[in-house]
Amino acid sequence: MRSTAAFMFLSLAGLGVANHPQSVPPAAFKAAFEEAGIVPEVIATLDPVVSFYATYTNQDGVDKLLTPGVTMVPSEAAFPKQFSVENVGYVPNITADSRFLIYILDADAPDRSYPTARNLRHYLGGNYTLTGEPSILASAPTLVTDTDPFTPFVQPTPSSGTGIHRYIMALYAQPERFDNAGFESAGMNETRENWNLTAWRTQLGLGPALGATFFQINTEPDVEMSVATNILGSLRNVTTGALMAVLRTITLNPVGLTALSSTACLFQIASLHPRMTLHRVFAFGRDRWDPTYRFETSWLLPPWALFAFRAVFALYAFTTIFFRIGWGCTHPSSTPATAGGGDTTNTAEAPAEVGDERCGSTKASFSFFTVLTYWGIAFYLLVAAVHTATYARNAASRGPLLARFPRPLQALHSLFYTTVTTYPLLVSVVYWAVLYPTSFGAAGGFPNAYTAWTNVSQHALNSFFALFEIFVPRTQAPPLVHLWWLIVILALYLGLAYVTLATQGFYVYPFLNPAETAGGRRGVTAYIFGILAAVIVVFAIVWGVIWVRRWVTEEKIGCKGKFAARGDGSCVDPADTEMGMRTETGD
Known part of the structure; x- marks a missing residue:
């Protein structure tokens, strides 16, 4: 009262x-x-x-x-x-x-x-x-x-x-x-x-x-949540006439200009909200970097256990990558690929145009978004494992390696985390919803164990690794400005896809080929904007899930985090009692 x-x-x-x-x-x-x-x-x-x-x-x-x-x-x-x-x-x-x-x-x-x-x-x-x-x-x-x-x-x-x-x-x-x-x-x-x-x-x-x-x-992040709401509201309020004008411009251009037109549209969308200024987009931040080591700690696992999981996942991802490279260079392709879905006998990305060249499928694989994002997952898990290990080892002295990096590298690590928690989910959705049904699905499933293993590793386990990083560490919801960079990276990849067409003569994915896509160029444009919408939706879901995970684990059930022991053997600083000052426990 x-x-x-x-x-x-x-x-x-x-x-x-x-x-x-x-x-x-x-x-x-x-x-x-x-x-x-x-x-x-x-x-x-x-x-x-x-x-x-x-x-x-x-x-x-x-x-x-x-x-x-x-x-x-x-x-x-x-x-x-x-x-x-x-x-x-x-x-x-x-x-x-x-x-x-x-x-x-x-x-x-x-x-x-x-x-x-x-x-x-x-x-x-x-x-x-x-x-x-x-x-x-x-x-x-x-x-x-x-x-x-x-x-x-x-x-x-x-x-x-x-x-x-x-x-x-x-x-x-x-x-x-x-x-x-x-x-x-x-x-x-x-x-x-x-x-x-x-x-x-x-x-x-x-x-x-x-x-x-x-x-x-x-x-x-309540303020960030309101900004996210405003951004979605801005997207919703884009007039139908303006959107149709953009689509008309794209469809009247040659296919090779689709990437350029789409990129311009993406920049327009990314600047709809006044908070999304160029100064903010290119800023690295001036506040103290990750003061409680959220990238290196978990609410569920002790630091050394988190390191072990990340290290094992990184080892599996790199094993998959290099085994595929070795297999692709020693087992010539025998059947043309269904772009992105894969050769029915080996590499999962070997187009007919390079199938007879030694290691041709391996070289061509670097044009595929699936492969590029899988490399990204492998390297992130490796780097994150190193940072977690240095935190667990040096918590009482210098702290993790990441905390000693220059601020631009720390900001890039944060963006790296956002990409590996967003793109793999996008890859899985596009593969199982769009590519698989028209390739292996239409043929009754994967033809052999190797093809099944490579595709499951790259199109299912990739999302498992992403979900692990979403749910297990203590990371915060990513900055909203990262959505802009996710869109820019996708636009750059779209340019790479058409560079591959111009230099190597094949479409990396069938939906980029007007001759094979219903509606021709309009159909290609629809796929491009569908993927744009998908990455926005995936980012919003990931942002919300991380925010809810942090709220539930830290605020509702009190799992503040599993921290490395300090030099005095404790996980937090000793109590201070002034006027009786007291310290919260770590868990």
Whole structure:
């Protein structure tokens, strides 16, 4: 009942913040800390005797009073324009000459689910004094200081997808011995992470906090979900006339220009949403890279087990690839291929035009999307296994190899992950729905064990590997900008298909051949846009499944992750009890 009343009070107070800020009693601050779970999850107890405020500027340029629990965006979380305090005149032993110190910390760094740097200190300053000048709230005089801070302010920039971060500001009475001496005189060091507030209070001889407030920054992908909805809405709102004009342009051109026209259309579609700017498309990101090692850890498997699975899958994929190469170079093709479906005796991609050339089918295979994506799966599993092993081995020291890569390579690894969780599913759908029924399906099934094995490996197990990467690691839903790159890669492959036609004289897939496709060029165009629609749908499904997996495993059933043991033998940082600070467990 008390929490509900506090919430209603703060909500009503918040309505008047823009133009008529209202006082918040100390009891409401305490209730807000309990409502947000800071007490007792992060702070054992809090009994404020004053109302402690900060003034910030919102996105509209309006100065607002920070009431406890307000949600900000990172751009609003600059250093407060003012600190102020109410009811301080009623506190024993506080006079007009008293001095105060203030800190700002992130209780959930770097990730709400795995706060290995809990109590990340963003600011610590002392020698604050009361000015007698009113703040934005007339009844709360401002606090100012002319002393350089012990910890200069660093603006919060939490990584996307790391949960709701709670930033705590606290006010203490400053002992007189620090009026003319810095906190280093008490032996305090400059380390920001894992700040032990209990030890710090004892070190400086501080009493309980006089007051405290907090704000939140939500990094969850709700914003991304709304952007995805807007993108789909934009696609839906493309007028029929404009789409028909594009199709008419493509169908009037020679077949070789289909790829160019389609690519232009894809760029048009990718730019429908204002958030999808070129700057964003080519940006590598400036936030901290994967602070809790989601690419190298799992909610289900310990790191070494995850490494083992990835290594075995990579070994199988490479074995399949090189066995096929060896088989194709030692077993001449005897039957023309049904493009993408394969030769009925060997390689699965040997066209008649190259069937008599030694290793001709192997050379031609590099024109097939199935083969290219299978190479991609094999290399991703190998690279991911290496990164997982380096994490498991070096968790207590340097961390995984991926964390030490340049930022462009880290961003490319993230895009690599998106391709291996999207393209294999697309390949399987197109093969079993379009290619198989007109090739082996029409002939009553695969003619021999080798053909069955190669096709199942490349068109079924490829999706199994993709589903493993979707469901088992702790990865986040991919950035929406990756959809643009998936479309661009498909457009580039379409160009490769027609380069293959021009240089080697065969169509890699029958639906690209107007002579074999119902409707001729219009039929080819329909297939191209059908695959475009399919990759958008597959990406949306994969994005949603990963988001739901993370929500269910981490938020609902509490499987935060299986992490490598640290140097002290634990999987998380030791508990910190200030005012009794506590740490969440890893599972």
